[in-house]
Amino acid sequence: MQGTDMPRLGFGTYDRKGDEGIDAIGCALETGYRHLDTAQDYGTEAEVGAAIRRSGLPRDEVFVTTKVTPANFGPGALVPSLERSCETLGLDHVDLALIHWPAPNGERPLSDYIPQLAEARARGLARHIGVSNFTTALLDEALDILGGVPILTNQVELNPLFRNRTLADHCTARGVIVTCYQPIAHGRIGEDPVMRQIAETHGATPEQIALAFELSRGYAAIPTSGKAERIRSNFRALDIQLSEGEIDRIEGLDRGQRSIDPDWGPDWD
Ligand SMILES: NC(=O)c1ccc[n+]([C@@H]2O[C@H](COP(=O)([O-])OP(=O)(O)OC[C@H]3O[C@@H](n4cnc5c(N)ncnc54)[C@H](OP(=O)(O)O)[C@@H]3O)[C@@H](O)[C@H]2O)c1
Numbered sequence: 001m002q003g004t005d006m007p008r009l010g011f012g013t014y015d016r017k018g019d020e021g022i023d024a025i026g027c028a029l030e031t032g033y034r035h036l037d038t039a040q041d042y043g044t045e046a047e048v049g050a051a052i053r054r055s056g057l058p059r060d061e062v063f064v065t066t067k068v069t070p071a072n073f074g075p076g077a078l079v080p081s082l083e084r085s086c087e088t089l090g091l092d093h094v095d096l097a098l099i100h101w102p103a104p105n106g107e108r109p110l111s112d113y114i115p116q117l118a119e120a121r122a123r124g125l126a127r128h129i130g131v132s133n134f135t136t137a138l139l140d141e142a143l144d145i146l147g148g149v150p151i152l153t154n155q156v157e158l159n160p161l162f163r164n165r166t167l168a169d170h171c172t173a174r175g176v177i178v179t180c181y182q183p184i185a186h187g188r189i190g191e192d193p194v195m196r197q198i199a200e201t202h203g204a205t206p207e208q209i210a211l212a213f214e215l216s217r218g219y220a221a222i223p224t225s226g227k228a229e230r231i232r233s234n235f236r237a238l239d240i241q242l243s244e245g246e247i248d249r250i251e252g253l254d255r256g257q258r259s260i261d262p263d264w265g266p267d268w269d
Pocket of ligand 1: 012181223
């Protein structure tokens with residue numbers, strides 16, 4: 001599982017809407033990002049498709065993820081919703097389809113919608129499937145339901161200030177790649193003096209250090225920005241090698257403060 005074709009550094013597209021959004025996603029592709037993260041809920045699937053077409057890149061060089069919103073979990077609803085996503089993207093399949101959130105307040109059992117996700121994969125609408133915002137218990141239950149069908153990733157909030165270690169370690173132990181959302185703490189990573197200091201040592205930004213840390217742990221990360229300079233600079237995290245000592249210091253920064261925590265969300269670990 002860990003050796004798949006999903007590029008570990010991707011570009012998030014929340015808020016990358018309209019012409020500015022297409023320009024930002026296009027800038028990411030020009031910079032070298034080959035993994036774009038969208039969702040039915042973001043309203044950026046059309047922008048992702050437009051930017052890919054404009055880039056002239058062959059379809060199979062860009063790894064495209066979308067996420068199914070809980071409103072589409074009802075019987076027979078998930079597969080048609082992914083067909084609509086593909087139509088909006090202008091693609092005949094996505095590389096990865098995720099369950100965006102477990103059903104709000106657990107109002108629907110996983111057995112209602114996880115098999116529909118597997119069906120989407122079997123029909124070729126998605127090359128891989130996965131989940132997002134799943135706890136250890138929900139991940140185990142989903143893996144049980146799927147039998148041998150692999151879950152590629154669990155996309156969760158994780159950055160040096162919110163380490164989410166119990167969940168991340170469990171994903172890794174179960175062969176599920178951790179994808180970090182809010183990987184630069186939504187722009188707040190530079191508030192931390194240790195991150196600033198390590199960045200200075202490398203002639204880098206705290207954001208690059210956060211991303212390099214996550215990649216060093218074997219995770220994927222999907223930062224976003226609407227600014228070309230930041231899109232480019234975040235990508236250069238791939239060039240940074242942290243020492244074991246630096247990694248240990250970053251491991252000590254966890255504040256345990258989750259930032260995305262809706263009241264209808266799951267019982268977190
Ligand atoms: N699965 C889920 O439930 C879920 C939840 C949240 C997010 N996501 C995904 O994860 C992606 C990233 O998460 P996110 O957007 O919440 O957080 P993020 O990538 O950690 O942070 C983005 C914010 O940081 C700023 N920023 C970017 N680069 C910077 C830099 N080098 N220096 C200083 N500030 C910088 C951006 O502002 P500027 O635009 O002004 O640069 C933006 O406000 C989303 O786009 C989405 O694809 C998924």
